[in-house]
Amino acid sequence: MATPKQAKGRGSKFVYDELKREILSLVLQPGTPLDETSLAERFAMSRSPIREALVRLSAEGFVVMLSNRSTLVAPINLTELPRYVEALDFLQRINTRLAAQNRSEPEISLMTQEARAFERACAANDYLAMSATNRDFHMAIANAGKNPYIARAYGQLLDEGRRILHMHFDYIRASSTDSLLGSEHEDMIEAVRVQDIELADRLAHNHTRQFHNRFVEFLSANYSDGFDFELSTLPESA
Structure with a gap:
């Protein structure tokens, strides 16, 4: 079989970016098989850059590479949501505390820019941009804390959470009592x-609690399996 002619300027990074976008936006649903041959045909590439992209996605937890050499979009394990939120809460609080301690004026300006970008994405009803700009806002805070190790771990959790955000965006926007655009980001910046x-610690904690409560409400409204996602170790307020 002839090797597919690779599109100019495209390689493993292009495949990685495209597949990550589709995974985060749930175009590729959890558990979807990712066949290297089919992907090579789709992207008009050999299997080598496809494999490189899948390995990178696997390292970041977006796909699962099985022992039989097949690859699946990573599942969303809802039973582990309490543990995920506990980790998110810890990292969100410590990063925000560090930012309050170490921030510079240019970093405050960047936080404000990212908060405005999130608002524009919400106004445009662009879910992919909404989850991306929300991540960018929180990473602007984390980077202002000037601990790259803690910020890196936080960024990974934020990426994992983007699929959960996409699952309930419609529910939040249809809510008569809740809104994606509150004062939370502005309050954290201040x-x-x-x-x-x-105060930064308390606001970061409350932001995590809000994320948890919104998703539990979404599950309760859309599923009847009786999941119990209450967080016994995450208090209502810090």
Whole structure:
């Protein structure tokens, strides 16, 4: 079989970016098989860059590479949601505390820019942009904390959570009592700006709690399996 002619300027990074976008936006559903041969035909590439992209996605937890050499889009394990939110809460709080301690004025400006980008994405009803700009906002805070190790771990959790956000965006936007656009981001920026570490910690915690509560409400409204996702170790307020 002739090797597919690779599109100019495209390689493993292009495949990685496209597949990641489709996974995060749930175009590729959890558990979907990813066949290297089919992907090579789709992207007009040899299997080598396809394999490189899948290995990178596997390292980041977006796909699962099985022992029989097949690859699947990573499942979303809802039973592990409480553990996920506990980890998110810890990292969100410590990164926001560090930002309040270490931030610079240019970093405050960047946080504000990212918050505005999220608002524009919400106004456009662009779910992929909404989850991306939400991540960018929180990473602007994390980077202001100036601990790259903690920020890196936080970024990985934020990426994992983007699929969960996509699952319930419609539910939130249809809600008569809840809104994606509150004052949470602005309040966090202000706490970081005035270097109120304890307030920054409390707002970060409440932001995590809101994320948890919204998703539990979505599950309760859309599924009847009786999942219990209450977090015994995550208090209502810090």
